Amino acid sequence: MTLKNLYQKIWDDHVVHEEPGKPSVIYIDRHLIHEGTSPQAFAGLKSEGRKVRRPDLTFAVMDHSVPTKDRLLPIVDQDAKLQFEALARNCAETNVRLFDMNSQNQGIVHIIGPELGITQPGQTIVCGDSHTSTHGAFGTLAFGIGTSEVEHVLATQCLVQGKSKTMHIVVNGKRPKGVTAKDIILAIIGKIGIGGGTGCVVEYGGEAIRALSMDGRMTVCNMTIEGGARAGMVAPDDTTFAYMEGRPFVPRGKDFQNAVERWRLLKTDDGATFDMTIELRAGEIGPQVTWGTNPGMVTSVTGRVPDPHDFKDPNDQKATESALKYMGLKSGTPIVDIPVDRVFIGSCTNSRLDDLRAAAQLVAGKHVAKTIKQALIVPGSRGIKAQAEKEGLDKVFTQAGFEWRDAGCSMCIGMNADVLPPHERSASTSNRNFEGRQGRDSRTHLVSPVMAAAAAIAGHFVDVREFDVAHVE
Amino acid sequence: MQPFITHAGLVMPLDKVNVDTDQMVPKQFLKALTREGFGRILFYDWRYLAGEKPNPDFVLNFPRYKGASVLLARTNFGCGSSREHAPWGVKDYGFRVIIAPSYADIFYNNCFKNGILPAILEEDEVDELFQRTEKEQGYSLSVDLPNQTISDQHGLIYTFEIAPSRKEVLLKGLDDIGQTLQHAAAIDDYEKAHASTATMYQAVDVKYYSNGH
Numbered sequence: 312m313t314l315k316n317l318y319q320k321i322w323d324d325h326v327v328h329e330e331p332g333k334p335s336v337i338y339i340d341r342h343l344i345h346e347g348t349s350p351q352a353f354a355g356l357k358s359e360g361r362k363v364r365r366p367d368l369t370f371a372v373m374d375h376s377v378p379t380k381d382r383l384l385p386i387v388d389q390d391a392k393l394q395f396e397a398l399a400r401n402c403a404e405t406n407v408r409l410f411d412m413n414s415q416n417q418g419i420v421h422i423i424g425p426e427l428g429i430t431q432p433g434q435t436i437v438c439g440d441s442h443t444s445t446h447g448a449f450g451t452l453a454f455g456i457g458t459s460e461v462e463h464v465l466a467t468q469c470l471v472q473g474k475s476k477t478m479h480i481v482v483n484g485k486r487p488k489g490v491t492a493k494d495i496i497l498a499i500i501g502k503i504g505i506g507g508g509t510g511c512v513v514e515y516g517g518e519a520i521r522a523l524s525m526d527g528r529m530t531v532c533n534m535t536i537e538g539g540a541r542a543g544m545v546a547p548d549d550t551t552f553a554y555m556e557g558r559p560f561v562p563r564g565k566d567f568q569n570a571v572e573r574w575r576l577l578k579t580d581d582g583a584t585f586d587m588t589i590e591l592r593a594g595e596i597g598p599q600v601t602w603g604t605n606p607g608m609v610t611s612v613t614g615r616v617p618d619p620h621d622f623k624d625p626n627d628q629k630a631t632e633s634a635l636k637y638m639g640l641k642s643g644t645p646i647v648d649i650p651v652d653r654v655f656i657g658s659c660t661n662s663r664l665d666d667l668r669a670a671a672q673l674v675a676g677k678h679v680a681k682t683i684k685q686a687l688i689v690p691g692s693r694g695i696k697a698q699a700e701k702e703g704l705d706k707v708f709t710q711a712g713f714e715w716r717d718a719g720c721s722m723c724i725g726m727n728a729d730v731l732p733p734h735e736r737s738a739s740t741s742n743r744n745f746e747g748r749q750g751r752d753s754r755t756h757l758v759s760p761v762m763a764a765a766a767a768i769a770g771h772f773v774d775v776r777e778f779d780v781a782h783v784e
Numbered sequence: 785m786q787p788f789i790t791h792a793g794l795v796m797p798l799d800k801v802n803v804d805t806d807q808m809v810p811k812q813f814l815k816a817l818t819r820e821g822f823g824r825i826l827f828y829d830w831r832y833l834a835g836e837k838p839n840p841d842f843v844l845n846f847p848r849y850k851g852a853s854v855l856l857a858r859t860n861f862g863c864g865s866s867r868e869h870a871p872w873g874v875k876d877y878g879f880r881v882i883i884a885p886s887y888a889d890i891f892y893n894n895c896f897k898n899g900i901l902p903a904i905l906e907e908d909e910v911d912e913l914f915q916r917t918e919k920e921q922g923y924s925l926s927v928d929l930p931n932q933t934i935s936d937q938h939g940l941i942y943t944f945e946i947a948p949s950r951k952e953v954l955l956k957g958l959d960d961i962g963q964t965l966q967h968a969a970a971i972d973d974y975e976k977a978h979a980s981t982a983t984m985y986q987a988v989d990v991k992y993y994s995n996g997h
Binding site: 332347350376388394397439441457458459460463468469471536537541573627629633725743745747 | 807888974975
């Protein structure tokens with residue numbers, strides 16, 4: 312018997328057509344779409360007189376530009392309004408299910424897929440969004456595609472793909488208190504670099520990954536793309552099955568038991584190999600804070616802003632110099648001395664219940680520092696928002712001086728009104744600190760939800776392990 | 785799609801590693817409904833000062849690079865967001881070829897959907913091209929896809945690697961949806977064979993979605 316890793320198993324199960332020396336035609340089980348990257352795909356389909364092959368396997372949601380304040384007010388942004396209308400029209404014409412902005416199930420596309428049970432182990436899932444890697448947390452081969460490929464999948468329910476290399480990232484040992492899934496993935500990206508995973512599909516393993524909740528595993532897989540790999544995955548286990556049972560689109564009763572039997576086979580065979588293996592020790596990872604303009608420019612909260620000459624490669628020196636200039640930071644500044652203007656807890660990386668619960672626990676009974684101009688909590692979905700409100704988290708946050716908002720991509724990408732102003736500095740639980748990402752000339756520091764919450768209270772970065780540590784899990 | 789066979793043109797150097805697609809086409813331009821017009825806003829935040837005044841310090845605005853159609857870049861070009869608006873902008877501006885030591889996967893893939901050749905050269909070769917471009921005003925390169933070569937007028941010739949299937953797509957300007965639809969029978973067969981485990985469960989307690997589902 313040929314030994315296979317998880318990626319090879321899912322790949323082999325989805326080959327529709329293959330011939331030597333050519334990329335294969337692979338089947339796509341679930342196609343997720345949103346307003347931002349789909350209008351041109353639907354237009355292309357229409358102009359060629361093609362149909363959506365499997366509207367039943369296609370799910371649409373409005374997330375990128377939706378307002379996070381009152382949804383019943385008219386949409387002010389005319390371009391965004393036209394895009395929402397186009398999505399609604401395209402879905403109605405092609406019979407694709409749409410969670411529009413007033414749906415009780417609306418949320419960020421990568422949040423609602425798993426939340427509603429649309430995402431299931433062993434599937435192939437694509438979406439015109441690079442953070443589709445999130446769904447890999449369920450042992451799913453999931454990756455982002457461009458709009459031309461969105462059109463391709465709408466028309467054929469297939470994609471033409473070459474096989475990727477495989478990378479095994481093993482995180483050994485136990486995660487220390489105050490160190491979260493976000494810190495693990497930022498530490499990984501810091502180690503391999505933002506192009507380190509290019510051409511690869513990553514499988515995560517090791518004790519520290521197994522110990523993560525599904526929310527945590529999704530955070531890790533979500534940011535896999537920031538290390539250059541299009542897809543990251545974790546083999547499904549009892550944690551996965553417990554999360555899934557009873558969710559709306561998941562098989563029920565005996566069918567669920569049968570599905571679990573099949574899903575249990577979705578793991579890398581003992582003795583199967585990978586093209587590359589990277590190992591980390593969870594015990595050596597501290598809370599991470601990015602200091603630069605890509606997610607690989609990261610250090611521990613106990614560290615300092617680096618000097619360009621700390622790097623050997625002249626290209627890295629130049630990049631560091633330019634990043635520090637953009638970020639308005641001086642080399643040698645302790646990370647904990649960096650003041651923060653705004654705090655954003657949200658995005659497809661960190662807006663799930665685990666994230667909100669941990670942040671709420673930390674801020675309960677405290678108040679946002681006077682110097683903080685705004686502290687936003689944006690739940691990833693309306694389902695999460697409703698559950699959080701049932702648990703009273705909204706009150707904890709608002710009493711502490713945070714704003715409690717409706718679900719969407721919000722300040723991660725700043726396509727709606729939630730924009731970080733020029734030269735202001737954020738502690739953000741999102742995934743990208745690129746120049747201009749949260750707003751033109753804005754300065755983003757990526758951190759975990761508890762680190763963001765602690766920065767909101769203190770007004771600057773603090774080591775969450777020393778900050779009321781009793782409350783930090 | 786417009787086929788790509790050979791191309792000769794002025795080179796513009798973008799001397800920065802890890803250029804992400806947010807820089808090529810910032811978020812505010814992702815609300816478009818068409819694929820057109822992204823050339824004007826390519827590299828928007830670097831290219832324009834307040835009021836869309838051209839930034840004289842950004843290489844794209846240097847008079848000597850006006851009309852460039854070959855973009856010389858550094859490692860991991862096109863990282864980050866999957867937005868195809870980035871290659872739409874690159875193409876619409878007038879670039880037909882990008883030369884870099886490496887690309888991010890999704891961007892690389894998107895180039896082939898738009899008739900752009902993302903050529904890969906060794907780092908020292910790219911260094912040499914940067915030096916020649918800086919030194920010589922009007923420095924141009926000729927790119928020959930069938931022979932996989934990049935050459936200048938001084939006898940420099942580099943060869944680049946490209947997967948044969950990728951090469952064919954560019955040379956013939958193939959419509960890949962049309963190609964895949966030739967396998968329609970195989971797709972039907974796949975769906976039949978997997979029907980028992982691919983059942984889509986109708987949601988039990990989804991609160992609301994439109995279209996009458």
